[in-house]
Amino acid sequence: MSLLLGVNIDHVATLRQARYALLPESPNAEPSVVEAALEAKAGGADSITVHVRGDRRHMQDADVFRVKEAVDLPLNLELGITDEMLDLALRLKPEFACLVPETREEVTTEGGLDVTALFGTVREAVNRLKSAGIKVSLFIDPVPEHIEAAARMGANMIELHTGAFANAEDPAEEIERLAAGARLGHGLGLQVNAGHGINYRNLPQLFTVPHLAELNIGHTIVSRAMTVGMRQAVAEMLEGMKGYRSSQ
Numbered sequence: 001m002s003l004l005l006g007v008n009i010d011h012v013a014t015l016r017q018a019r020y021a022l023l024p025e026s027p028n029a030e031p032s033v034v035e036a037a038l039e040a041k042a043g044g045a046d047s048i049t050v051h052v053r054g055d056r057r058h059m060q061d062a063d064v065f066r067v068k069e070a071v072d073l074p075l076n077l078e079l080g081i082t083d084e085m086l087d088l089a090l091r092l093k094p095e096f097a098c099l100v101p102e103t104r105e106e107v108t109t110e111g112g113l114d115v116t117a118l119f120g121t122v123r124e125a126v127n128r129l130k131s132a133g134i135k136v137s138l139f140i141d142p143v144p145e146h147i148e149a150a151a152r153m154g155a156n157m158i159e160l161h162t163g164a165f166a167n168a169e170d171p172a173e174e175i176e177r178l179a180a181g182a183r184l185g186h187g188l189g190l191q192v193n194a195g196h197g198i199n200y201r202n203l204p205q206l207f208t209v210p211h212l213a214e215l216n217i218g219h220t221i222v223s224r225a226m227t228v229g230m231r232q233a234v235a236e237m238l239e240g241m242k243g244y245r246s247s248q
């Protein structure tokens with residue numbers, strides 16, 4: 001099975017909010033997140049990822065319902081563990097939900113969910129989402145205790161946070177941490193995904209990380225789409241991902 005690509009379209013909404021923050025549902029509001037998702041599908045995306053943040057800095061609640069309605073692809077909703085966001089997820093009923101840490105002051109997601117310190121809270125959220133038929137992923141750092149806790153609480157998947165890898169001067173150590181985490185997660189029966197900061201240049205460095213099922217990639221694809229359009233930006237990323245399986 002090929003390595004799957006989840007396209008995160010958050011930053012299409014970032015551009016829209018720059019002008020239409022007060023009127024995101026205006027008929028004039030652009031760019032359209034629905035059109036972006038449809039173009040991502042046309043480019044070959046396997047799923048669409050959207051992160052509705054508590055501060056609604058980019059994706060709005062209405063956006064994700066419209067994307068789910070209009071785009072025939074699995075939807076992966078990223079959310080913080082709050083009653084408000086869990087309620088949204090239970091109303092939306094996406095195929096997948098990925099529980100992520102969130103702080104209002106962060107520029108972007110800065111680390112993985114501390115699933116050991118928050119074990120009970122995370123497990124309750126996992127159970128509520130799974131009871132609604134939603135497959136649950138946990139966005140975590142490649143920390144063995146966190147991976148083991150994810151398996152123990154019944155998560156379906158983990159998404160290894162690749163931000164430290166993406167930001168590292170020399171990524172060798174981070175790549176080994178990710179590889180060890182992927183081996184452990186796979187061995188525990190978890191689907192192992194990865195995401196955050198992956199781009200067209202650093203992607204091949206991840207090919208030594210085994211057992212990856214899916215990459216969630218957004219910022220670099222939306223950035224590339226500024227030049228070549230979303231459909232081609234997605235197709236180019238998929239072309240780059242083709243070498244993964246043969247490198248395993």
Ligand SMILES: CC(=O)[C@@H](O)[C@H](O)COP(=O)(O)O
Pocket residue numbers: 008010051053058078100107108109139195196218
């Ligand atoms: C959880 C994750 O890595 C992505 O959703 C990332 O958060 C993109 O959204 P932001 O740029 O708002 O962080």
Ligand SMILES: NCC(=O)COP(=O)(O)O
Pocket residue numbers: 008049159194195196197198216217218219220
């Ligand atoms: N969970 C990672 C994601 O959805 C996309 O992150 P990025 O590629 O925008 O950094």
